[in-house]
């Protein structure tokens with residue numbers, strides 16, 4: 001077993017999953033990969049099963065049905081925490097998150113520069129390729145909104161490209177984070193910050209997917225808009241400290 005695991009949630013990523021796994025396996029750091037698939041009708045899981053037969057670094061968890069990113073990640077985190085990895089990364093399957101950045105992000109954690117590192121689109125500028133202007137506005141606007149409401153000192157709070165020392169995840173009440181979409185990503189960073197963990201950002205260039213479709217929808221956006229206010233409210237009555 002490696003000390004690093006990359007958790008990749010998938011829903012209908014048959015065109016992307018093999019290339020992204022191969023890209024991660026080709027990195028100069030040795031990692032395990034856990035794909036958490038919500039029973040994709042396009043057969044994503046069966047592609048992963050074939051790769052598993054050839055390579056013990058590849059693992060798969062298949063869930064019964066599509067429930068959103070949040071529950072898939074919580075399952076993946078639990079699996080990884082039980083196994084005892086030291087570092088866990090979240091990454092999308094669609095190549096929006098450049099896999100090469102994992103090397104530098106891991107180095108930052110290993111050198112103890114931070115407890116959590118965000119692969120960030122908005123640190124010192126806006127680095128997003130091939131997104132329509134409307135989507136950029138939405139994402140940048142969401143980041144400003146989150147920072148205004150929560151005070152979280154992260155320029156890209158909705159980012160789904162994040163590395164953790166697993167101690168951070170162990171200390172969070174994961175099952176208590178019920179969000180399904182971007183709010184889940186915001187909440188993880190928020191509660192980690194509240195606990196006093198150190199967050200760093202590593203600048204990445206985010207590129208829109210070439211293959212497959214985005215699963216973003218309006219309910220994910222409204223969950224974030226209202227959920228973040230509720231989360232901030234709850235946090236004001238919670239005493240959070242490093243244990």
Ligand SMILES: Nc1nc2c(ncn2[C@@H]2O[C@H](COP(=O)(O)OP(=O)(O)O)[C@@H](O)[C@H]2O)c(=O)[nH]1
Nearest residue numbers: 009010011036038067068069072092093214215
């Ligand atoms: N397991 C699981 N993965 C999901 C779900 N929704 C999205 N994903 C995966 O999460 C990642 C990001 O989703 P994507 O649709 O690209 O979101 P976007 O980049 O914000 O448009 C991709 O790897 C998706 O396959 C879901 O309901 N369940």
Ligand SMILES: [Mg+2]
Nearest residue numbers: 092094096209
């Ligand atoms: Mg995407």
